[in-house]
Amino acid sequence: MYFYLIEFIRDTIVNEFKSASIDAESDFFERIRLGTAVKVAVLKRYPHAVSFIKNFCFETDSEVVDDSKVWLAQGFNYSSSFVLRNIDLEKFKPGVDPSLVVRMLHTYSEGFMAKAQHQPDLDIDEITAEFYQCLNMLRQNLYREEFL
Numbered sequence: 001m002y003f004y005l006i007e008f009i010r011d012t013i014v015n016e017f018k019s020a021s022i023d024a025e026s027d028f029f030e031r032i033r034l035g036t037a038v039k040v041a042v043l044k045r046y047p048h049a050v051s052f053i054k055n056f057c058f059e060t061d062s063e064v065v066d067d068s069k070v071w072l073a074q075g076f077n078y079s080s081s082f083v084l085r086n087i088d089l090e091k092f093k094p095g096v097d098p099s100l101v102v103r104m105l106h107t108y109s110e111g112f113m114a115k116a117q118h119q120p121d122l123d124i125d126e127i128t129a130e131f132y133q134c135l136n137m138l139r140q141n142l143y144r145e146e147f148l
Contacts, residue, residue, distance in 0.1 A: 002064055006056055006071065009049050013042050017082070026088040028098055029139045032105070033132060035083070040128050050122060057113045076106055091147040101138065108134065 016038045017023070025031045043050050059068045080102050092098060116122055140148060 005052060013039055016042060026086060028087045029135050031083055033135055040124055043124060054113060054117055058117055091143045093142060093144050096142045
């Protein structure tokens with residue numbers, strides 16, 4: 001049941017990605033923004049999923065902890081390949097490594113989830129707005145001037 005629920009959430013998000021044709025977007029930051037909007041819409045549709053995901057990310061029960069870690073690593077690998085596939089690399093300034101930016105955003109998300117564990121009532125819209133501000137700041141600093 002435990003993994004069924006997380007797989008249900010994942011599959012719902014992946015299906016929404018496909019129907020929204022997010023992979024047709026070649027702009028790195030816009031693709032992340034669109035993907036985030038899909039995730040937020042799914043989480044709003046299933047409000048208890050937020051709490052479940054927070055618990056899943058920091059599970060310590062010996063019966064599921066190893067499988068949870070594997071599952072989370074696979075999720076990161078999927079997300080990374082999805083974000084990086086067929087993006088327009090010409091928009092980035094010389095020396096910028098988009099895969100490093102993805103890892104940085106992932107670390108940001110992990111930090112947020114660790115903090116969120118201790119916050120029972122999260123305002124998803126507020127969190128999303130802050131994340132979009134971070135994306136805009138990164139775009140301003142990592143894209144060439146002609147692509148801003």
